[in-house]
Amino acid sequence: MIRFDILSIFPEMFASPFDCSLIKKARENGLIEIAVHDIRSYAEDKHRMTDDAPYGGGGGMVMKVEPIARALDDLSPGLDAGQDGIAVVLLTPQGETFNQKVAGELSLSSRIILICGHYEGVDERVRAHLVNREISIGDYVLTGGELSAMVVVDAVSRLIPGVLGNSESASLDSFATGLLEHPHYTRPGEYRGWKVPDVLLSGNHRDITAWRRRESLRRTLARRPDLLEKSNLTEEDRRILAEIREEIQG
Numbered sequence: 737m738i739r740f741d742i743l744s745i746f747p748e749m750f751a752s753p754f755d756c757s758l759i760k761k762a763r764e765n766g767l768i769e770i771a772v773h774d775i776r777s778y779a780e781d782k783h784r785m786t787d788d789a790p791y792g793g794g795g796g797m798v799m800k801v802e803p804i805a806r807a808l809d810d811l812s813p814g815l816d817a818g819q820d821g822i823a824v825v826l827l828t829p830q831g832e833t834f835n836q837k838v839a840g841e842l843s844l845s846s847r848i849i850l851i852c853g854h855y856e857g858v859d860e861r862v863r864a865h866l867v868n869r870e871i872s873i874g875d876y877v878l879t880g881g882e883l884s885a886m887v888v889v890d891a892v893s894r895l896i897p898g899v900l901g902n903s904e905s906a907s908l909d910s911f912a913t914g915l916l917e918h919p920h921y922t923r924p925g926e927y928r929g930w931k932v933p934d935v936l937l938s939g940n941h942r943d944i945t946a947w948r949r950r951e952s953l954r955r956t957l958a959r960r961p962d963l964l965e966k967s968n969l970t971e972e973d974r975r976i977l978a979e980i981r982e983e984i985q986g
């Protein structure tokens with residue numbers, strides 16, 4: 737069971753993504769708990785300001801430290817960002833790039849607090865004193881950290897035992913094995929003349945397993961050769977890759 741707390745100035749953005757599919761089921765089954773908190777309700781001034789002009793001048797606005805600090809105090813009095821099992825994460829394009837490995841690390845937490853940044857940035861004291869991790873979901877800039885927080889909740893939740901059924905186990909995912917997954921097909925066996933590879937209809941499981949491994953290697957070589965360098969390849973895998981390279985070169 738992981739509890740996610742999300743701090744956002746747009747809490748209404750989170751309604752539907754967490755109310756569908758496996759995330760909805762995981763919440764209903766008590767495998768995850770998600771609470772969304774409105775940062776604005778922790779702003780104490782009469783205009784409920786969550787941002788202000790930057791010291792030193794220049795354009796843009798900066799998210800203020802006090803509402804975020806107060807929200808964190810309220811979530812767990814005395815919450816210590818260094819505490820084991822508690823990840824306090826700022827979503828920002830300046831963070832470490834999110835990937836399957838980071839998702840795996842976070843899935844071992846008991847509690848994950850996600851702070852969604854906005855505007856030109858967040859007061860540096862949030863980074864320096866209130867969070868223990870900064871995450872970017874990729875090298876592009878979004879209008880805010882909300883979509884990024886959803887991505888993190890989704891990718892982490894599906895790694896919690898019981899969230900996926902056995903048949904959809906995360907252990908064979910693309911990336912989990914270090915390779916991209918092989919292609920998938922389902923009925924019909926032929927559609928508009930587009931045929932399913934014969935081997936998949938053969939019923940020969942040894943051949944099917946070998947075909948899937950070969951296609952997984954082929955796809956990874958074509959699309960993400962960088963992954964091959966980091967994955968644990970067997971002698972047999974290397975032999976197959978050499979064959980595939982020869983096929984390509986003709």
Ligand code: ADE
Nearest residue numbers: 827828872873878880884
């Ligand atoms: N906020 C804006 N862009 C972002 C990104 N790429 N990752 C995480 N948070 C963000």
